[in-house]
Amino acid sequence: MAEENPMIDYLFRHQHGRMVAILCRIFGLEHLETIEDAVQDTFIKAIGAWRNELPDNPEAWLTTAAKNRLIDLFRSIKSARERHENLTVTAAIAVDQLFLDDEIADSQLRMIFTACHPALDPRDQIAFALKAIGGFSRKEIAAALLLKEETIKKRITRARKAVADKIIRFEIPQGEQLRIRTIRVLEVIYLLFNEGFHSAQKDLAVRKELCGEALRLSKMLIDNPLTCNADVQALFALMCFHSARLDSKINESNEILDLRTQDRSKWYFPLVVAGNDMMNLATASGEYSVYHYEAAIACEHLRAQTFEETNWKDILKWYQKLEALNPSPFNLLNMAVVNLQQADFSAAQDVLQQLEEDQLGQRKYLYHGCWAEYYKRTGDAAQAIHQYDVAISMVPNDLEKEYLLKKRERVKAD
């Protein structure tokens, strides 16, 4: 088999996001579908043209091709130009100006805020963002989110329709609107990240791409003074801390490894450093969000050289702060887990008794897994096995099922 060429990874994908954003700024969001097709054409052209020789600057080549394509577009949707007064105004701006780096970043931010617009169904926002900003195909999105391609198609179509029908302006909101919308933008980015980090998707490369995309989007918000704030900095730090452990979460035979069994030498140090640096900026104001506390917890885990050295006392403290700021049954469950690690069984029992499985939705198996651990640690093997059985009957993900089965076997063997 012939050797692959050493071109920048994901150049096309990132270029897709840039070009779609710029073209939407020029032609308007209502032409999104045509624009995505046009950008697609640019890549096909590149494949033909680059067959024999790579250009010196592939990125510049693509940009020029996109600009030329844009001029074609001008001709083909000329009638649209007459209908939309806006377009003439925007088009009057020197088009070249919009291809400068700052303006590209600005266009992409507008696209992020469009994807997170309240007029879009929350379920559709992620699929739309992955398509328009991330340059993923429907098939790739379906694989990453473990959904059917047909579902993704519906979501994207519905989102595009909402964008067109509700006449969403292609802009970064201002003032109070900016503050409110940024909250949703961060939620969507974190959801995207979690799809990658916690997903049942077995292909590590796919998961890394989702995590990387979430990091890239949050970095864009940080790089613009309008959208940068302590929350997005903390979110970025948090995602760096988690990402550092991504490679060690699963072993060669595709089994989930918990914090106790992960090979800590595999943690990726540069991401820890990047996270720490950003965390220093994020904590400067002294106002903390849920992302700050979650980052603090993730950071405590990274600090421990061995599992035994984990500072559970501080972790519990951060969970308590998190719970005070944003009460959630998942915080309580995590606190029970920490209590068990501290061998504070009565505290663990207290917390678990406050919870009901239904509060945890799809992840209620975690609740039973925690009870199982409690009974195991307090020497009640029969109850522990029973709780594992319940958890195993509820777990939706094969990898986690394997993990629980193994734990149950170990209790049985003892």
Next chain:
Amino acid sequence: MLVFLGADYATMGLSPDEMQQRMGKWFAWNQKMQDAGQVETGHALDSTKVRQVSGPARTVTDRAGSEVKELIGGYYVVKAADFDAAEVIAADFPDYDLGGTVEIREVMVFN
């Protein structure tokens, strides 16, 4: 001559990433042939627009590439001792998995 049929990227819904990977494979194949001194010439053909002229009346039809059943996507003229040697070169064509076909034809030489 290696003539490439089918596997029109424009109609396949490939993602940018998949297209970049395709491009990498084409580039690598070309590089391999160049290094072996096999390539004489070659072109990729634009498939967005096809103009066909046919019949005694020279009837002209403009069609989109996607409407043509087996579209020629490009060709290479390579130096090969015989069909078997050309077949070895053609084995690296990147698009078999997308339903592409390579047709090997000898360029006739008159002397």
